[in-house]
Amino acid sequence: MSHNDFQFIEVQRVDPTKVEKAKRTEQFIEIYQPMDAEQSVSQSDRCLDCGNPYCEWKCPVHNYIPQWLDLAKQGRINEAAELCHQTNSLPEVCGRVCPQDRLCEGACTLNDDFGAVTIGSMEKYIVDTAFEQGWRPDLSEVINTGKTVAVIGAGPAGLACADVLIRNGINPVVYDRNSQIGGLLTFGIPEFKLQKSVMARRREIFESMGVQFKLEVEVGKDITFEQLEQQYDAVFLGLGAYKPLSLSLPSDDSAAQSEASEQQALPYLIANTSHIHKFSQTTADYVDMKDKSVVVLGGGDTAMDCVRTAIRQGAKSVTCAYRRDRENMPGSDREVTNAMEEGVEFMWYVQPLKVENDDNGKVTGLTLIKTELGEPDANGRRRPQNIEGSEFTVDADAIVVAFGFQPEKPDWLDSAKVNFNQWNECEAFDNSEYPMQTSNPKVFAVCDIVVGADLIVTAIAQGRKAAEGIVDMLEDMG
Ligand code: FAD
Ligand code: SF4
Numbered sequence: 001m002s003h004n005d006f007q008f009i010e011v012q013r014v015d016p017t018k019v020e021k022a023k024r025t026e027q028f029i030e031i032y033q034p035m036d037a038e039q040s041v042s043q044s045d046r047c048l049d050c051g052n053p054y055c056e057w058k059c060p061v062h063n064y065i066p067q068w069l070d071l072a073k074q075g076r077i078n079e080a081a082e083l084c085h086q087t088n089s090l091p092e093v094c095g096r097v098c099p100q101d102r103l104c105e106g107a108c109t110l111n112d113d114f115g116a117v118t119i120g121s122m123e124k125y126i127v128d129t130a131f132e133q134g135w136r137p138d139l140s141e142v143i144n145t146g147k148t149v150a151v152i153g154a155g156p157a158g159l160a161c162a163d164v165l166i167r168n169g170i171n172p173v174v175y176d177r178n179s180q181i182g183g184l185l186t187f188g189i190p191e192f193k194l195q196k197s198v199m200a201r202r203r204e205i206f207e208s209m210g211v212q213f214k215l216e217v218e219v220g221k222d223i224t225f226e227q228l229e230q231q232y233d234a235v236f237l238g239l240g241a242y243k244p245l246s247l248s249l250p251s252d253d254s255a256a257q258s259e260a261s262e263q264q265a266l267p268y269l270i271a272n273t274s275h276i277h278k279f280s281q282t283t284a285d286y287v288d289m290k291d292k293s294v295v296v297l298g299g300g301d302t303a304m305d306c307v308r309t310a311i312r313q314g315a316k317s318v319t320c321a322y323r324r325d326r327e328n329m330p331g332s333d334r335e336v337t338n339a340m341e342e343g344v345e346f347m348w349y350v351q352p353l354k355v356e357n358d359d360n361g362k363v364t365g366l367t368l369i370k371t372e373l374g375e376p377d378a379n380g381r382r383r384p385q386n387i388e389g390s391e392f393t394v395d396a397d398a399i400v401v402a403f404g405f406q407p408e409k410p411d412w413l414d415s416a417k418v419n420f421n422q423w424n425e426c427e428a429f430d431n432s433e434y435p436m437q438t439s440n441p442k443v444f445a446v447c448d449i450v451v452g453a454d455l456i457v458t459a460i461a462q463g464r465k466a467a468e469g470i471v472d473m474l475e476d477m478g
Helices: 037-044 054-058 065-073 077-087 091-097 119-132 156-167 196-209 225-231 254-260 265-277 301-312 333-341 456-477
Strands: 148-152 171-176 212-215 234-237 293-297 317-321 345-347 350-357 363-376 382-386 392-395 398-401 443-445
Touching: 037 065, 037 119, 054 065, 065 077, 065 119, 077 091, 077 119, 091 119, 091 196, 091 456, 148 156, 148 225, 156 171, 156 196, 156 456, 196 212, 225 234, 234 456, 265 301, 265 398, 293 301, 301 317, 301 333, 301 398, 333 345, 363 398, 443 456
Parallel strands: 148 171, 148 234, 171 212, 234 443, 293 317, 293 398, 317 345
Antiparallel strands: 350 363, 363 382, 363 392
16 A cells, blocks of 8 residues: 555544534433544554654553554554554553543644544544454463462453453453443443443453453452452452542531532442443432533543533533633543533632532532632642632532542451552552562552552553563462
């Protein structure tokens, strides 16, 4: 195939078409439509094949991006999918939900002047197309070692660990308290970003590779950690971070607080997904925002998922209140654009002070104070400061708090000789002899439970790294 060196000028970056707004704001369906074959060729041909690909360095799993784009350009989709899987256990998921603007595409040489190559959409296209054509990972050359590992948590970290283990002849058994695999991919992230059929297909693929799932089994309740430690050659912890970083807002009626005050983001999202799909998890937390004026507090991916969920539930108005501005939001800018298109209002530079209630304890509004950016904090981000005397109140029927999550040490690990630090983060280091090994040599841990809430792709990167540590350790033990 001839290569046009100036393709990136002649062919503009084209993102996949979005579903029309009327449908988008009513239905929980993925909003990006699939790329077509012609578009995939012209978009992948925009890649400059830089000698030192910054995109690859910036991608936490260091995907071989220019190489798989080149294969896709030649229509060699199955080979491209094979290459995608060499570095990433869930490439079709990352293609959909990575904040590419902050990762691979943000680092693309073309980003500033011509528009980055559509790396995420191409990753999704390659893997979805290969699966549709019947391609499946080939493990026929793998020799089974007979070793077994208990993987606790079927989120992206646990799945990535299981993927690398099975490809190295080690048999993972994945335990999860949920009825479906995926962790937050299935229960936290709404369908408009990642449709649930993607994870259902992944489950079939992992099972056909030999990964075993034991679902609706909660470690510490249905089975003890000690049983797992005795039964398996190693144990992997990919438990996630579920404790909300809460800002307890005073309310007019503290007695009625539990019924009337703010709603936490994750239970709201999980209950909505469980309600729609009739998953066996409890939907007691289900809240319908129909006809309500909703204010969501926070500026990350979780906040964007909440505002867009409330829109689809038929809220009268949805406002996102954030203490910095759009440029300084922690979430993906693409999701802010999508939220704005769907009718979400944004209030920048505001900090919540107090939930307002009526005599029955029902939420009637929120008092906020305006902020301005002050001196940078330890991470270099300018800290918002309240502007004295700038308090104001907005009407609201529902307040959703989306301030992020922190890890929590489970009680059932008390006797496991696994060290946690003062922030309840499990101590496991990627530069140890066996990466991600904890103070208990048989136990490995990663991601949200180790560093606090982060991204799917970092969970995958660390799950894979821990699996490599386990493989090395079991090999050395003979
Ligand atoms: P999880 O996905 O939380 O999985 C942990 C699993 O462990 C769960 O299935 C849980 O049931 C199981 N488990 C825990 N304890 C036990 C036990 N005792 N016994 C059995 N099972 C147990 N990241 C992005 O990159 N892009 C996004 O767009 C994005 N959006 C997000 C939206 C929301 C609402 C949230 C909350 C997070 C989002 N994230 C996003 C972050 C991302 O989802 C997480 O960083 C990632 O899922 C962490 O993976 P994990 O495997 O460590 O944990
Ligand atoms: Fe980009 Fe994420 Fe894919 Fe890496 S895994 S290439 S960061 S979309």
